[in-house]
Amino acid sequence: MKKQMERLAAQKWFIWITKYWFLFPVTGFLLLSAGIFFGYGERSYIGVHDNMDLFLAQFQMLKNTGTFWKHGVDVPFLGGVSRDNLPSELSLYSLLYMIFPTYTAYVTGILCKIVMGMFSFRLLAAELFPERYMRYRPAIYMTGFAYGIIWFFPAFGFAFASIPLCVYVLIKIYRQSGIGWYAALFCYPLVSYFSYHGLFILGYLVIAVVWLSVRDRKPVWRLMAALVVLALGYVVCEYRLFGQILFGDEVTIRSSMVNASLSIPEIVREIGTVWREGIFHADDIHGRVVLPVCVVYFVVNNGRYLYRKQGKKILQDPFNFLMLFILFNSVVYGLYDFEPLRSLVERLIPPLEGWQFNRTIFFNPFLWYGALLLVLIRLYDAGVWQMWAANIIVCIAVLAVILTPNRYNDLYHTCYNRAYEHFHGTEVDELSYEQFYAQALFEEIKKDIGYQGEWSAAYGFHPAVLEYNGIATLDGYLGFYSQQYKEDFRKIIAPALARVEESRIYYDDWGARAYLYSGTDLSIVSATKTAYATDYDIYIDTQAFGALGGKYIFSRLELTNAQETGLRLIESYAAQDGSITVYVYEAV
Numbered sequence: 001m002k003k004q005m006e007r008l009a010a011q012k013w014f015i016w017i018t019k020y021w022f023l024f025p026v027t028g029f030l031l032l033s034a035g036i037f038f039g040y041g042e043r044s045y046i047g048v049h050d051n052m053d054l055f056l057a058q059f060q061m062l063k064n065t066g067t068f069w070k071h072g073v074d075v076p077f078l079g080g081v082s083r084d085n086l087p088s089e090l091s092l093y094s095l096l097y098m099i100f101p102t103y104t105a106y107v108t109g110i111l112c113k114i115v116m117g118m119f120s121f122r123l124l125a126a127e128l129f130p131e132r133y134m135r136y137r138p139a140i141y142m143t144g145f146a147y148g149i150i151w152f153f154p155a156f157g158f159a160f161a162s163i164p165l166c167v168y169v170l171i172k173i174y175r176q177s178g179i180g181w182y183a184a185l186f187c188y189p190l191v192s193y194f195s196y197h198g199l200f201i202l203g204y205l206v207i208a209v210v211w212l213s214v215r216d217r218k219p220v221w222r223l224m225a226a227l228v229v230l231a232l233g234y235v236v237c238e239y240r241l242f243g244q245i246l247f248g249d250e251v252t253i254r255s256s257m258v259n260a261s262l263s264i265p266e267i268v269r270e271i272g273t274v275w276r277e278g279i280f281h282a283d284d285i286h287g288r289v290v291l292p293v294c295v296v297y298f299v300v301n302n303g304r305y306l307y308r309k310q311g312k313k314i315l316q317d318p319f320n321f322l323m324l325f326i327l328f329n330s331v332v333y334g335l336y337d338f339e340p341l342r343s344l345v346e347r348l349i350p351p352l353e354g355w356q357f358n359r360t361i362f363f364n365p366f367l368w369y370g371a372l373l374l375v376l377i378r379l380y381d382a383g384v385w386q387m388w389a390a391n392i393i394v395c396i397a398v399l400a401v402i403l404t405p406n407r408y409n410d411l412y413h414t415c416y417n418r419a420y421e422h423f424h425g426t427e428v429d430e431l432s433y434e435q436f437y438a439q440a441l442f443e444e445i446k447k448d449i450g451y452q453g454e455w456s457a458a459y460g461f462h463p464a465v466l467e468y469n470g471i472a473t474l475d476g477y478l479g480f481y482s483q484q485y486k487e488d489f490r491k492i493i494a495p496a497l498a499r500v501e502e503s504r505i506y507y508d509d510w511g512a513r514a515y516l517y518s519g520t521d522l523s524i525v526s527a528t529k530t531a532y533a534t535d536y537d538i539y540i541d542t543q544a545f546g547a548l549g550g551k552y553i554f555s556r557l558e559l560t561n562a563q564e565t566g567l568r569l570i571e572s573y574a575a576q577d578g579s580i581t582v583y584v585y586e587a588v
Helices: 003-022 021-044 050-051 055-065 092-099 102-128 135-149 153-161 163-175 180-189 195-215 221-237 239-246 264-277 290-306 310-318 317-335 338-347 357-382 383-403 410-424 433-437 439-448 465-466 482-498 501-509 544-547
Strands: 455-459 550-555 565-576 581-586
Touching: 003 135, 021 102, 021 135, 021 383, 021 433, 050 433, 055 092, 055 102, 055 465, 092 102, 092 153, 092 180, 102 135, 102 153, 102 163, 102 357, 135 357, 135 383, 153 163, 153 195, 153 357, 163 180, 163 195, 163 357, 180 221, 195 221, 195 239, 195 357, 195 465, 221 239, 264 317, 290 310, 290 317, 290 357, 290 383, 290 410, 317 357, 317 455, 357 383, 357 565, 383 410, 383 455, 433 439, 433 465, 439 465, 439 565, 439 581, 455 465, 482 544, 544 550, 544 581
Parallel strands: 455 550
Antiparallel strands: 550 581, 565 581
């Protein structure tokens, strides 16, 4: 009897494991991530490009200046930029930075993004497959988990992760009425971002309204109302952005940006590249596992339709629709670099001059992983062995995301660098979060020089470091500021731009990075302990620097021509751990 009871208990445990095995990798990963990021704290290694050199510094500036909610004020970088040019306070991601210290907010955002992506996928899949949801649940959760852990552009991780949630709410509205669903849709922009996703969601929704009205042979009033509600939600949540776009009369750097103009063969190659690899702001690692699985399934599935003379099903299969949608977004991305088409859009809709309509590519990660889920559930329906094959496939897809060291895979880089330091007994050259911003060092510098808010600039490192530490900068990084200021700042760096043609083109044709450029190297700005430069001279117009109110230059390099340029060395300061040394110069 006892053995029988033990056998029954073992069977129940096995059944439970079979049903809920997906909880172990999901929970384990979340606990591991939280343990590593909070355990190492600011000694973690965080992606710099378009992250620590941009948004994290901006959020810290808003915190330092108390301007999250203020209006009619400037924030102290790029000579003074309107608060309206920075992220809206009516955003759940921004809210994290209002509540928590910046590093804590950043890590919390990563963990919330994972959970948001997973449960958004779960809600959508349960709505689409209600009768078979319990059977498909492991595949659904694991696919959602894979989607949630993709190392998206961090500041807009919520916007990427929540796309399935938006689709779920719209399906609910289409299928049933209820003021609650409209309220949910109105609030959706709290986790979205208009420029990256919102405008395209509204465009896709217009197409859906037209298609469903034709298919159903009657207007789909609920979705028409949803279109208005969602648009209003974006206007309310991003009122600062809409105010700038619709009512601002300032000419911005968007008017002078020069986009690529590719030939037809180059465009075709670019379409193939983004279809296969995506782009770095939305690097979903689909090329490792998801794409091969989907391509093989596409060939086999449609070959079977043709073999059985069921060609009509090719047009009806939702999997094929997803593949077509992915291709469409990739084609749009390529056509953005076709100058006649881009110019036509800008002439037809002047307020959208400089707007990147090729951001349709940002929806492809959701479509790729949605297509993978369709493959998995069809394998589930095919039999027990196919079901476990599906489980293996999705686990490999998860591992591919976790173990691919792309630009924003902070977990991988932190683990790798800390393991390297442990086993080799020496630190890597890369700067950790703590070393990059060097708060203790800059507090010492500000106290020593008696810093009182004077305008400054960085040389050899990102101005974001100064901004993060409460130092007002004439330089900075922003994709939307005054064209006049770009021209004024150019006078400071004109000597360097005259010496390096690539830097001149980079600044004149884009200009979002208003930095002090080298007169020799393409870039001396780094996030490493070693300051790389072939020339320690600085090439700037000090009079133009002073004309904009500039007083201090904080440099990673000890300048060899400081006196000739009109700069006086105040002192050099080294971080306690020796990670960086900063030379402080004053314009005289």
